[in-house]
Amino acid sequence: MISNDALAKQMAFEAIRHAQCNRLSTVKCALIASQCSKIHIVQVPVDRGYDLSPRAIDLDCSLFLHTWNAPEHLVMDLDEVMVDVGAYPNNPLAHTYRWTVVSSIHHMPKVNELIRTFEGADCLTRDVYGSFLVVKRDRNDILCNVGVHDLGLIKSMLINASSGTWLPSVTAVSPEEIACVSPSLGVVATLSRALNTVRQFEEASLFYAIPEMRAILLRYCDHFTVMALSRVNQEGRRSAQVEIRARLKMVVAPFVPSERFASFMNLLQITGTIIIGSVARRLFTINSAFIQDIDEPEVKRYTTSANLNLCTPPGKRDLVVRWLTNEKFLTWSPSGDRRQAARGLEVVASSFMTGCRDVKGSKHFVTVTESRGSVLAVVLSSTYTAQTNAISATRLYCFYPNLITSEFSLRSDIAKHHLHRRSSIGFKLQSSNRSWQAPCGPVCPATTRKTIGDKGVASFVWDPSVHVPQSRHEETDYLLAQVSLRFRFSKVCRNMFCRNYEPDLRGRRAM
Incomplete structure (x- = not known):
């Protein structure tokens, strides 16, 4: 869970603040995080009601470690995460303390590089995975504070106690066992094992230089992989642009036939119209890991769109409606079923x-929204992050790129009116970002952002052949700089890794 020393210090600070806000006592423990350069002594809160004679099982270690694989369950087996080392060193003539080691639970933990730096680590025959909290107890099993003078003993204990065989390891987990947890991770593990058994492909540079080979491979890649290839060189960018064009043609195919795709893109270019809603989201989620893990009955929920949503600049609606009418969309009416959306977007x-x-x-629907100003204002007025994406005739836009390949979508806590949505939406709602496992950075939902100079928006030029207007700001895309928009998605940030984090003090247990 902890990735470096800065995050470890931040977690320690948040734990102290959590204890102070909830009037909880704390006990100092040693944190051996997987990617830290040293052991950190942190204050771990004690569960309410156990502060007089706290035991190891009374500590709220979840503030520092992944200790709960199924948060929706009411019962947790502490034996899965706690190991009682006992007295160390085991000398009957010395006044020794007892120790408990709490380990993290994670499907794919990182190798603990810190333990490898301890003296005597050469005796370990395998890698140690995950992070740990070392708890100190007296002879009556009452918790004691860990001090700096205990760190040498803790290092020796972790290395020598039972030769470290009780420390968690995933080297013995087979790809088949991993596949039971996640089919997509099982494929990755199987491929990784296969690559370790073959010799280096000497003709790799020649193989990947063939555009047709790259095109075949990109068909099975997620959006982030396609974007990564676009940043390699000019040939990689050209292959990524071809793949995005093919994917865009596929997601609009139920509404726009393939032979009319070029004309449809020309319409978007002439009128300044953008594609929004579920079709835009579908483009980003193609080949995502969560799509591959979904059971067959549920997959249509994430891979089909009920309608094509278009947003036009002022005065361009009639031109778009006329073109769609020629494409057999003959019945047009004001969107009466979107009254709630109208109140929220008025x-x-x-x-x-x-x-x-x-x-x-078979009926197909197209919804055309006419904006009062910039079309991006309609996108940014959405109360779900899953709908803050847009596709123009030349570019892709995503204002929360960290969530585009996820099945979850944040719901704003600011807007009074939430957008109309069908009963079977293509995402699962979350009321806060408390589950995020990394700092929010420029996409923090509680940060006030501006379209001009925004570092959080991700954009990609998928059709460079089309001429676009000159931007009034050199470092900002022309559409983003067209109107200076200021937006904020939420009032508070619940991500404890973020500098804007605010704890939830409404009686809930902190994560």
């Missing part, structure tokens, strides 16, 4: 029109 949108096309008993 400041940034002036009208909603829904068109219907009936092909052999």
Whole structure:
């Protein structure tokens, strides 16, 4: 859970603040985090009601370690994470203390590099995984504070006690066992094992230089991998642009036939219209790990779109409706079923029109929203992060790129009116970002952001052949700089790794 010394100090500070806010006592323990350069002495809160004679099982170690694999369950087996080392050193003539080691639970833990730096670590025959909290007890099993003078003893204990065989390791876990937890991780583990048994591919540079080979491989990659290839060189960027074009044609195919795709893109370019909603999200989630892990009955929820959502600049709605009418969307009406959306977007949108096309008993719908100003104002007014994406005739935009390949979407705690959504939406809602495992950075939902110079928005030019207007700000995309927009998604940030973190003091147990 801890990745470096800075995060370890931040977690220690947050634990102290949590204890002070909830009036809890604390006990000093030793934190041996997987990616830290030294042992940190941290104050771990004691569960309420056990502060007089606290035991190891009374500590709230979840503030520092992954100790709960199934948070929705009410019962937790502490024996899975705690090991009673007993007295160390085991000398009947000396006044020795007892020790308990709490280990983290994670499906794919990191190697603990810190333990490898301890004196005598050469005796360990395998890598040690995960992070640990070492708890000190007296002869009556009452907790004691760990001091700096105990660190040498703790290092020796971790290395020598039972030769470290009780420390968690995943080297014995087979790809088949990993696949039971996650099919996609099982594929990765199987591939990793296979690559370790083959010799280096000497003709790799020639193989990957063939555009057709890259195109075949990209068909099975997620969006982040495609974007990573686009940053390698000019050839990689060209292959990524071809793949994004193919994916965009696929996600709009139910509404726009392949032979009319070029004309549709020309319409978006002429009118300045953008694609929003579930179709834009689908483009980003293609081949994502969570899609591969979904059971067959549920997969359609994430891979199909009920309608195509378009947003037009002021005065361009009729031109878009006329083009769609020529594509057999013959029935048009004001979006009466989107009254709730209209109340929530009345400041940034002036009208909603829904068109219907009936092909052999199968109905397809298109919703055209006319904005009052910038089309991005409509995107940023969404109360779900899953809907803060846009596709123009030349570019992709995503304002929360850390969530685009996730099945979860944050729900804003600011807006009074939440957007209309169908009963089977393509994402799962979360009321806060407390589950994030890294600092928010520029995409913190509680940060006030501006479209001009925003470091959090991710954009990609998928069609460089189309001429775009010159931006009024050199370092900002022309559409982002068209209107200076200021936006904020939430009032508070619940991510304890973020500098804007605010603890939830409404009686909930901190994570």
